[in-house]
Every structure is written in C-alpha cells, then in structure tokens.
Amino acid sequence: MDLKLRDRHVVIAGATGGLGAASARAFATEGARLSLLGRSTEKLTALVGELSGAGTRPNAVQVDLTDAVSTDAAIASAVRQGGPIDVLVSCAGNAQGGIFADLSDADWKRNLELKLFGTIRLLRAALPAMQARRAGRIVVIVGNSAKLPEPRMLPGAAANSALLAIVRGLAEELGPQGICINAVNPGPIRSSRWEQQMAGIAAQEKRTVAEVEAPFLAKSALRQLGTAEQVAAQVLFLASELAGHTTGTSITVDGGSVKTP
Numbered sequence: 001m002d003l004k005l006r007d008r009h010v011v012i013a014g015a016t017g018g019l020g021a022a023s024a025r026a027f028a029t030e031g032a033r034l035s036l037l038g039r040s041t042e043k044l045t046a047l048v049g050e051l052s053g054a055g056t057r058p059n060a061v062q063v064d065l066t067d068a069v070s071t072d073a074a075i076a077s078a079v080r081q082g083g084p085i086d087v088l089v090s091c092a093g094n095a096q097g098g099i100f101a102d103l104s105d106a107d108w109k110r111n112l113e114l115k116l117f118g119t120i121r122l123l124r125a126a127l128p129a130m131q132a133r134r135a136g137r138i139v140v141i142v143g144n145s146a147k148l149p150e151p152r153m154l155p156g157a158a159a160n161s162a163l164l165a166i167v168r169g170l171a172e173e174l175g176p177q178g179i180c181i182n183a184v185n186p187g188p189i190r191s192s193r194w195e196q197q198m199a200g201i202a203a204q205e206k207r208t209v210a211e212v213e214a215p216f217l218a219k220s221a222l223r224q225l226g227t228a229e230q231v232a233a234q235v236l237f238l239a240s241e242l243a244g245h246t247t248g249t250s251i252t253v254d255g256g257s258v259k260t261p
Helices: 020-031 041-053 067-083 105-133 149-177 192-205 209-219 226-240
Strands: 009-013 031-036 059-062 087-092 136-141 179-186 252-253
Touching: 009 020, 009 067, 020 031, 020 041, 020 087, 020 136, 020 192, 031 041, 031 067, 031 136, 041 059, 059 067, 059 209, 059 252, 067 105, 087 105, 105 149, 105 179, 136 226, 136 252, 149 179, 149 226, 179 192, 192 209, 226 252
Parallel strands: 009 031, 009 087, 031 059, 087 136, 136 179, 179 252
Antiparallel strands: none
8 A cells, every 4th residue: 555655755753762763664565755863973973874774764863852852953954955845754762760758859850851752842842833834744652541540650641641731732723724734653663672671660569571571461362562664664653644633633653551541
C-alpha cells in the first residue's frame, strides 16, 4: 500500500532510541526524506550509516531538547538541510522510575524536563512554519502509563498524561490550519528504553528483570511484549494521508493492557 510518504520531509526527534530508530527505518522504506535529531552524535552517525546503506541519506542534527536554544537551532538546521517539515515525530524522553517516597523535587524536575518540556520546546520550534504553510502532520510517541500508571513509574506517567492533554488541546487550534496532531501510546514494548527501565527497577528492588516484568505481561491480553516495529507502523499510519481525518487522538499499542478507551 502506498502511504504517499515518498519525498516527504520527516523530522524525528529522539531518533537514536529504539522507537525512534524503528520509525526512521519505517519512513526510509516508504521513501521519505529524513532529518534525524538526537543528543548522541555517535549514535546519529551509526543510524545514518545504516540507513544510507539501505538507499537513503538522512540528515543528522545534534540536539539537546532540555535547552530551548539548541532545540530552535536543530529545527532550523533540519529545515535548511531538508526543506519545510511535512511530518514531525517526537519520541524523545526517558523518565526514570522509583519509589514515590524516595523521589525528590529534583528527581521529578529532571524526569519531566526532557519528556514533557523537551516535547513542548520541539513543538514550539516547529509549529510556526507548519502554520504558515497550513499543512503538516505531528505524531507524539507518549506511553500507556498515562492511562495505566504504575506506582514505580509515576514521573513518566505524569509527563505522558500532560502530553496527551497537549495533543488533544492543540488539535483544536491546529485543525483549522490544516495540521493534524496525534499520539501513539506504547505499552510493554521490547526496546532499549524498556529494558533500561526494567533493569533499574530490578536493581532498586533487588529482584530479577523477569520478576519485575511478570506483572506487566500478566496485564497484557496477548501475554507478551510488543516490538518497536509495531509502534512504528502506527506512526507511519498517523503521518500518512490515510489518517487525514484523524487528529487529537491516541492509538494505544500495548497488547490489550489498557481495558478502557
């Protein structure tokens, strides 16, 4: 099926993480032109090399989303190299978990800084040009903890809940301007980010990773973790013309863990 993404300029923030890289590969397969934003120059270079070997040549842009100046400069660089942004994908941010009583104000601020405020900075930098063109697609990879919060991962849940509110609210403003904004909510997805979170909790609680993962698997109707590629497929859909009448909503990819809409 032709998703009509060939030659569209797609900017992916957080491109070097598991979900970002999977999304980059999926868009490359569709023939999109890519600008990949990430903090690690080394990881960006490796991903560009991988995708270049598959027939495309993405632009690599180093960015620190915790800094507004860096974020503005990265979006400006992406536009200089790749032209106007047709699709913006935000999958940056990795909130760490912990026991609620042990989380200090500084812990909360650090966790919200990248996931929530990093996305806000990214949207603020990219939106004016989209609004001027009255066209664009935005996909924010959030997380199903917004709807199914875990007590040991509350900073991430709080950030995700706020992001869903931003997506829903911005849809009202951007819709008349020809811009669609939606979210994808991954649940238990086998990715580097997930494995890092599970390892952190296991270390804190002196349990094995398998023991920490067991309750998450039990909540899933499919009794298994998903894959980054399954999340990327939903990102592709929301970025395509097939989703031209879809905005302000979220698609949950969690194996049936969330039992309500």
